[in-house]
Amino acid sequence: MPEVEDGVLISTNPATGAEAGRVPVADEAAVAAAVARARTAGAWWAGLGHEGRKVRLLRWRALLVERIEQLAELARLESGKPVADGIVEASAAIEHIDWAARNAKRVLGPRRTRTRLVLAEHVGHLEYLPYGVVGVIGPWNYPILTPLGPISGALAAGNAVVFKPSEYTPTVGQWLVDSFAEVVPEHPVLQAVHGLGEVGAALCRSGVDKLAFTGSTPTAKKVMAACAETLTPVVLEAGGKDALIVDADADIPAAAEAAVWGAMTNAGQTCIGIERVYAVAEVYDRFVAAVVEKAGRLTMGEEIGPITMPGQIDVIRRHIDDAIAKGGRAVLGGPDAVQPPNVAPTVLVDVPEDSAAVREETFGPTLTITKVADADEAVAKANAVPYGLGGAVFGKANAIRIARRMHTGMVAVNSTLTFVGMATLPFGGVGDSGFGRIHGDDGLREFARAKAVTVRRGPSLLPSTTFERTPTQVKRIVRTLKLLYGRHP
Numbered sequence: 001m002p003e004v005e006d007g008v009l010i011s012t013n014p015a016t017g018a019e020a021g022r023v024p025v026a027d028e029a030a031v032a033a034a035v036a037r038a039r040t041a042g043a044w045w046a047g048l049g050h051e052g053r054k055v056r057l058l059r060w061r062a063l064l065v066e067r068i069e070q071l072a073e074l075a076r077l078e079s080g081k082p083v084a085d086g087i088v089e090a091s092a093a094i095e096h097i098d099w100a101a102r103n104a105k106r107v108l109g110p111r112r113t114r115t116r117l118v119l120a121e122h123v124g125h126l127e128y129l130p131y132g133v134v135g136v137i138g139p140w141n142y143p144i145l146t147p148l149g150p151i152s153g154a155l156a157a158g159n160a161v162v163f164k165p166s167e168y169t170p171t172v173g174q175w176l177v178d179s180f181a182e183v184v185p186e187h188p189v190l191q192a193v194h195g196l197g198e199v200g201a202a203l204c205r206s207g208v209d210k211l212a213f214t215g216s217t218p219t220a221k222k223v224m225a226a227c228a229e230t231l232t233p234v235v236l237e238a239g240g241k242d243a244l245i246v247d248a249d250a251d252i253p254a255a256a257e258a259a260v261w262g263a264m265t266n267a268g269q270t271c272i273g274i275e276r277v278y279a280v281a282e283v284y285d286r287f288v289a290a291v292v293e294k295a296g297r298l299t300m301g302e303e304i305g306p307i308t309m310p311g312q313i314d315v316i317r318r319h320i321d322d323a324i325a326k327g328g329r330a331v332l333g334g335p336d337a338v339q340p341p342n343v344a345p346t347v348l349v350d351v352p353e354d355s356a357a358v359r360e361e362t363f364g365p366t367l368t369i370t371k372v373a374d375a376d377e378a379v380a381k382a383n384a385v386p387y388g389l390g391g392a393v394f395g396k397a398n399a400i401r402i403a404r405r406m407h408t409g410m411v412a413v414n415s416t417l418t419f420v421g422m423a424t425l426p427f428g429g430v431g432d433s434g435f436g437r438i439h440g441d442d443g444l445r446e447f448a449r450a451k452a453v454t455v456r457r458g459p460s461l462l463p464s465t466t467f468e469r470t471p472t473q474v475k476r477i478v479r480t481l482k483l484l485y486g487r488h489p
């Protein structure tokens, strides 16, 4: 549990309680000073242009690759996650930096728009300019990947960034900022401000031009309310309750393997973690048996780390107890699996759809598996929660059709969580999972404002924007409109 002592945040390893590092805590004035420095830095960074920024970002990418083991070890020290998980997480983040650096000019750079007959004498110019200073607030569960998604997009778009890491993982955040300063030493283009929730709240009110938040849904609402005071636009990546649908023609061993990894990786502390499975009746028994067999083999400590946030243990315990009280059965783990700071893999079946384990975010290595008659029932049940972040489908003939019907921002077919590492695709949710996108073309545009310019290149055939137009010309406008758009299709 992190502690603040004399203005210093002491971060600890949740598995051992050992100190992982110390960072200074910022107050409101320090947050304001960081944003003021970022404003100058941002102007300089924007002035480098797409090519200048691309070179710096690619150098940063190479530095992260060179030190990936060191970074993963730091993430293990601070969050307790296995080193291999830290490597996989960092590799996805590196992919996003590389992609954003290489594609920012294509997505955001200046272009001419198509001419239309109306206003044919004007040319349209469009480009996407940086906001200036972007605030990024990140969670602890993926302390490398979750902040670097918005940070890579915001930096590639030409913004400076002030980043508030979670109080549980401040040294990983500081490490990222320090490594960036090695390749961009001239100005503090990427800075960190540390502290508890109130530092995040101060960042919302600090006058940043856009705020990217990743964290829980209740905090996302507070962030949006604070940002509303100054009409600061937000992108909110909040919680999830992702479902996996197993259709009749699915490869069952593969589906079970993916379900176990999707649910249990990072001890289930994954926003896009699989928390529910809907398996059609024909394959249900085989699927449950395969999941229990595979999840039962996982080793605590090596493959499943501790629960990072002590308070989450109570949530996980409540969900398991409630599921069992309502008639569910634990076919693996169960109430005894909760041994703070660890929770062993738990698989629950026959859990009613109105129980907390099915409707609320558990954020632990638990999974409910529910038998359904067919894919239609699976889709209806998967969509019946307020969250809509990601999801997965295992199957052949109808898998993509099923994926398209899931009311979420992303779906993986015949794998789980894959979309978060695919730099070409946008990432974000609907409903209680938030709105706005990071990653991909949409993720770059999220951190830039469209700038539209019209340039007149000749006399007007249909003059409309002048008091000097004649009644004949107005009649000509009407005639032209009838000709162009009057036909009923």
Ligand code: NDP
Pocket (backbone or CB within 6 Å): 137, 138, 139, 140, 141, 142, 146, 164, 165, 166, 167, 168, 195, 196, 197, 198, 199, 200, 201, 202, 204, 214, 215, 216, 217, 218, 219, 220, 222, 223, 236, 237, 238, 239, 240, 270, 271, 272, 309, 361, 389, 429, 433
């Ligand atoms: P929290 O919402 O508790 O915290 C997220 C961040 O917000 C932290 O840096 C936190 O600081 C800060 N914060 C807390 N209070 C405020 C406030 N009033 N104003 C501004 N900032 C504040 O989430 P967790 O860290 O517990 O992360 C887990 C949650 O994140 C889960 O719900 C998970 O699903 C979600 N998540 C979503 C992802 C997505 O992409 N959609 C990805 C990963 C996680 P501090 O830590 O110091 O309190």
